[in-house]
Amino acid sequence: MAFERFCIKTHKFLNSLIPSMGRSLPGSQHIQYRPQDKACKVIMWGKKSIDRPGLPSGGPTHNARLWGCTVVSPGLWAFATTCIIFLLSPNVEFSKGGKGDQSGIKYSKYFAEYKCLLTCKWDSPHITSLRLNINTFMFGSATAEVTESSNSVVQEDFARHINAAMAAMHMDLDNEPVSLPHGE
Structure with missing residues (x-):
């Protein structure tokens, strides 16, 4: 019975995401949002936020307000x-080990690697474009643009340090050590 309810909820949720998976061509006024955009909005603002433009008001406190989130993050x-x-x-629950019981998918590893990739490429033109679209969809255009521009300098500083640390972690044992940036 519980599995059937889960399947029904999953099916309804995916149906709300799938009809608009693609994006329209550049220059078009209408943007069709990807599943990640909608999933981010559901996580931060609740499932009813997909159907309503702008920020939700009233009701229970949403995760975005609880956590003080104003822009999308790599995490x-x-x-x-x-x-x-x-x-x-086919999995029915997240396990503590981060691996799907039925599928064998290593969710924790996938999450960590994808977050690492996004963090390293955060300022690339393609990711920046996608990030601005998600921020606009989640927080509204004015909020997203102001917050995005005010956070870009801070993000740039962290990205340089993270990239250097990741390079040090991935170096071969026989290579020379990688010099890490020091405080400025």
Whole structure:
């Protein structure tokens, strides 16, 4: 019975995401949002937020307000993508070990690697474009643009340090050590 309810909820949720998976061509006024965009919005604002433009008001306190979230982060984006993969898998629950019991999907590893990739490529033109679209969809255009521009300098500083640390972690044992950036 519980599994049937889960399947029905999953089916309804996926049906709300799938009809508009693609994006329209550049220059078009209408943007069709991807499943990750919608999943991020559901995680932060609740499932009813997909149908309503703008920020939700009233009702219970939403995660975005609880956590003080004003822009999408690599962690949120990676978590939303991991949730979509989980919903499409035959698994019925997340395990503590981070691996799907039925599918064998290593959710924790996938999440960590995807978050790492997003963090390293956060300022690339393609990711920046997608990020701005998600922020506009989740928080409204004015809020997303102001917050995005005010956070870009801070994000740039962290990205440089993270990239250097990741390079050090991935170096071969016989290579010379990688010099990490020091405080400025």
